[in-house]
Amino acid sequence: MxxxxxxxxxxxxxxxxxxxxxxxxxxxxxxxxxxxxxxxxxxNVTLKGFGSFRMRESAARQGRNPHTGETMEIPASRRLAFKASKARS
Known part of the structure; x- marks a missing residue:
């Protein structure tokens, strides 16, 4: 599709x-x-009957470089999140 x-x-x-x-x-x-x-x-932005948008915080965490396997710090970040209303799920 x-x-x-x-x-x-x-x-x-x-x-x-x-x-x-x-x-x-x-x-x-x-x-x-x-x-x-x-x-x-x-x-938060809510569109009734459709869903809501908000910023989601991600805490800093330890990660691993997939090429070298080396441990690295992944910084905290913010991202836009959408949650569909129950009517649309």
């Missing part, structure tokens, strides 16, 4: 709404920027 890309999503939404792909691209980019910005500020 092929991946559904951002380009395909924009094309389909533009067709459905009767807008240009340029307008749809700007709208989608603005929505994604808001979600990322709010979660980076520590807020």
């Amino acid at each position: 092929a991946a559904y890309t951002k380009t395909a999503l924009i094309k389909d939404v533009a067709e459905q709404l009767g807008t240009t792909t340029a307008t749809t691209t700007r709208v989608l980019d603005a929505i994604l920027a808001q979600i990322i910005g709010k979660t980076q500020d520590g807020e």
Whole structure:
């Protein structure tokens, strides 16, 4: 099964709404920027009936270089996490 890309999503939404792909691209980019910005500020973003986005913290930990086998420190990091609503699971 092929991946559904951002380009395909924009094309389909533009067709459905009767807008240009340029307008749809700007709208989608603005929505994604808001979600990322709010979660980076520590807020959870919930879209009722769809799911929620939040930043997830990963603690620093010991890892191993797969090429050399050498032990190394993997630094703490943050990543965007999505959890689908129960209606979508």
